[in-house]
Amino acid sequence: MRERFTREKIHRFMFGSKDREGFLKQFVVYALLICIGFIYVYPILHMVSSSLMTLDDLLDSSIKWLPSSLNFSNYEQAAKSMDFWNALWQSIVIAGVPTICNLISCSVTGYALARYDFPGKKIVFGVIILSFVLPSQITMIPTYVLYSNLGILNTIWAFILPAMFAQGFKAPIFILIFWQFFRQIPKALIEASRIDGAGHFRSFFRIALPSAKPAFITVALFSFVWYWNESYLTELYVHGVYGQTEWTTLVVQLDNFAANFSSYQQTATAGATNLNESINMSGTLLSILPLLILYFVLQRHFVESIDRTGITGE
Amino acid sequence: MAETKKQTRAEKKALKERMKHLRSGKLEKRYARTGFIFMIPWFIGAAVFLAYPLGSSFWYALNNIRITPLGRIFNFVGHGNFTQILIQDPDFMVYLVDYLTSTIISVPIIVVFALLIAMMLNMKIKGKGFFRLIFFLPVIIVSGPILGMLNSQGAGSVSAIDTAALSGAIGSVLPEIIAKPISDVFSNMITTLWYSGVQILIFLSGLQKIDKSMYEAAKIDGGSGWECFWKITLPNLRSMILLNTIYTVVFISNNSENPIIGLIKDSMFSGTKEKGYGYASAMAWLYSVVVLILVGLFALLLMTRKDQYEKQVKRAMKARKRETRNKKRIERRNRRNARRIEQQRAKGRITSHTTKRDDY
Numbered sequence: 127m128r129e130r131f132t133r134e135k136i137h138r139f140m141f142g143s144k145d146r147e148g149f150l151k152q153f154v155v156y157a158l159l160i161c162i163g164f165i166y167v168y169p170i171l172h173m174v175s176s177s178l179m180t181l182d183d184l185l186d187s188s189i190k191w192l193p194s195s196l197n198f199s200n201y202e203q204a205a206k207s208m209d210f211w212n213a214l215w216q217s218i219v220i221a222g223v224p225t226i227c228n229l230i231s232c233s234v235t236g237y238a239l240a241r242y243d244f245p246g247k248k249i250v251f252g253v254i255i256l257s258f259v260l261p262s263q264i265t266m267i268p269t270y271v272l273y274s275n276l277g278i279l280n281t282i283w284a285f286i287l288p289a290m291f292a293q294g295f296k297a298p299i300f301i302l303i304f305w306q307f308f309r310q311i312p313k314a315l316i317e318a319s320r321i322d323g324a325g326h327f328r329s330f331f332r333i334a335l336p337s338a339k340p341a342f343i344t345v346a347l348f349s350f351v352w353y354w355n356e357s358y359l360t361e362l363y364v365h366g367v368y369g370q371t372e373w374t375t376l377v378v379q380l381d382n383f384a385a386n387f388s389s390y391q392q393t394a395t396a397g398a399t400n401l402n403e404s405i406n407m408s409g410t411l412l413s414i415l416p417l418l419i420l421y422f423v424l425q426r427h428f429v430e431s432i433d434r435t436g437i438t439g440e
Numbered sequence: 441m442a443e444t445k446k447q448t449r450a451e452k453k454a455l456k457e458r459m460k461h462l463r464s465g466k467l468e469k470r471y472a473r474t475g476f477i478f479m480i481p482w483f484i485g486a487a488v489f490l491a492y493p494l495g496s497s498f499w500y501a502l503n504n505i506r507i508t509p510l511g512r513i514f515n516f517v518g519h520g521n522f523t524q525i526l527i528q529d530p531d532f533m534v535y536l537v538d539y540l541t542s543t544i545i546s547v548p549i550i551v552v553f554a555l556l557i558a559m560m561l562n563m564k565i566k567g568k569g570f571f572r573l574i575f576f577l578p579v580i581i582v583s584g585p586i587l588g589m590l591n592s593q594g595a596g597s598v599s600a601i602d603t604a605a606l607s608g609a610i611g612s613v614l615p616e617i618i619a620k621p622i623s624d625v626f627s628n629m630i631t632t633l634w635y636s637g638v639q640i641l642i643f644l645s646g647l648q649k650i651d652k653s654m655y656e657a658a659k660i661d662g663g664s665g666w667e668c669f670w671k672i673t674l675p676n677l678r679s680m681i682l683l684n685t686i687y688t689v690v691f692i693s694n695n696s697e698n699p700i701i702g703l704i705k706d707s708m709f710s711g712t713k714e715k716g717y718g719y720a721s722a723m724a725w726l727y728s729v730v731v732l733i734l735v736g737l738f739a740l741l742l743m744t745r746k747d748q749y750e751k752q753v754k755r756a757m758k759a760r761k762r763e764t765r766n767k768k769r770i771e772r773r774n775r776r777n778a779r780r781i782e783q784q785r786a787k788g789r790i791t792s793h794t795t796k797r798d799d800y
Contacts, residue, residue, distance in 0.1 A: 235482040242475025263724040265493035291485025358696035381585040
């Protein structure tokens with residue numbers, strides 16, 4: 127009798143009952159999550175550990191994860207060769223200013239699409255979705271020519287100007303986010319403001335904008351991150367293909383890391399070692415470090431962002 | 441009955457006609473105008489940074505462009521650039537085929553994987569915040585140079601998973617053309633999985649929007665978790681799957697690690713006589729058309745799948761309609777026959793076995 131009772135209990139413990147999840151299932155879920163989570167973090171761990179290694183540690187096959195001593199000279203060399211502080215400042219500018227322009231132009235466009243009916247609205251949507259799907263390479267060459275004609279090639283204006291007119295990098299997504307969000311604001315709210323004597327613009331600035339804070343946060347975060355990580359177009363429009371300008375970003379510097387490092391090596395007076403894995407990894411880590419810090423500080427906003435804006439409504 | 445129906449239809453038609461001639465009201469017009477005012481930045485942007493480049497890029501693609509100190513010299517070559525790319529370029533076709541196969545293989549992997557992770561994150565587990573933190577990490581890190589750097593240093597694949605054995609096993613079963621991209625995907629497992637950050641976010645928010653009471657109702661009716669997944673979760677996430685698939689394709693095609701877009705840039709600044717802006721534009725056009733076709737294919741594949749319930753209802757409706765039609769036809773025939781028999785009988789030339797013959 128007693129034995130059966132315990133067997134039942136064990137069964138219930140392992141496979142769960144109607145209201146409780148079974149231990150087995152939970153165990154599998156946790157195991158999977160931890161394993162896959164490890165795979166996700168693995169490159170970063172690898173980066174951190176090998177960036178701290180000295181050359182001897184790298185060559186020593188018995189050392190796999192933990193370096194024999196903490197060695198920060200790799201960071202020093204990588205930072206110097208990347209011109210870290212300058213590149214960091216310029217990255218922030220190159221990612222930040224177009225983001226602000228994106229916020230303004232995309233919110234206005236999204237509001238118009240959500241609130242007003244005008245002829246040809248469906249076509250506008252079609253164009254927005256098409257411009258999302260089209261690879262940017264197709265417009266790249268004439269745009270390059272256009273910028274050089276306007277005289278804004280290799281300046282930050284090459285990013286700001288399209289962003290001001292809601293044609294920035296991945297702008298269609300942001301327009302759709304704003305559109306989705308403004309649709310959720312009750313129409314009665316806007317109408318009430320109209321009755322109280324506010325005009326179209328006033329009701330936009332006073333009613334719609336303040337209530338769209340979550341959308342603004344989401345768009346700002348993603349726009350910043352995406353501009354920060356864009357290397358292809360930054361190299362083409364802002365940095366210059368042959369590196370003619372002062373403008374550069376951390377990611378671009380990383381892309382040309384080997385060249386940068388060898389030029390640094392020639393100018394450095396002493397203490398420069400050859401380019402090795404550790405220095406590569408410290409360079410990589412340095413270029414994502416600002417974003418990592420941003421992510422850990424603002425992680426709640428990242429994680430909740432898409433929920434709150436309801437981008438997935440369509 | 442039929443007469444009234446006809447009448448209402450006619451009325452409706454007339455109303456529609458009248459609506460066409462009806463001008464929209466003043467208020468409506470003003471609203472439309474304000475909408476246009478709000479859209480002005482976008483219209484300007486779309487004209488200058490989208491329509492104009494698109495058109496001139498097509499014009500570039502038909503020309504051979506040489507850059508001289510005096511300016512750009514256009515030389516119309518028609519489809520010359522395209523044929524040159526398709527026939528002579530040693531890299532383009534190879535890269536394109538590589539891109540296509542690897543995309544077709546990795547898109548389902550990424551989407552399914554993202555769905556799995558999202559479902560696990562949606563369960564009641566401890567440390568949810570911590571796991572979310574890890575799984576959204578790729579959203580901020582994924583960029584071309586960083587991935588390139590990680591791959592070149594061997595951090596793109598887990599050494600614990602013996603990829604060599606796996607690809608060997610795949611290679612022995614499948615032919616070379618199929619086996620190579622698959623083993624490529626496996627050997628870059630981490631980078632493939634890292635592409636699924638935003639997708640997890642989208643799936644997660646979709647999962648949270650599904651009504652919990654549906655699962656409860658299914659459970660009361662005796663549905664297992666497996667059935668719940670196929671009959672509740674998946675149908676509810678249909679639009680999200682489409683969105684994620686398209687997003688993944690677009691993301692992979694625009695990723696700067698993609699060799700094709702590197703090739704386009706290289707040929708844009710190549711100093712040789714036959715390459716240059718025109719050649720690169722033609723390449724970009726070819727590439728874009730391929731991407732559009734790919735997106736369209738995925739969209740078609742996922743959109744045509746209708747709801748099982750809707751399908752059944754439709755089929756039942758059709759069957760019922762057919763039945764009623766048949767019944768009516770039979771009734772009509774019977775009535776006709778009966779009338780004819782009546783007539784014949786009235787004329788007095790009928791016997792029981794001639795009822796069906798009417799040709800004299």
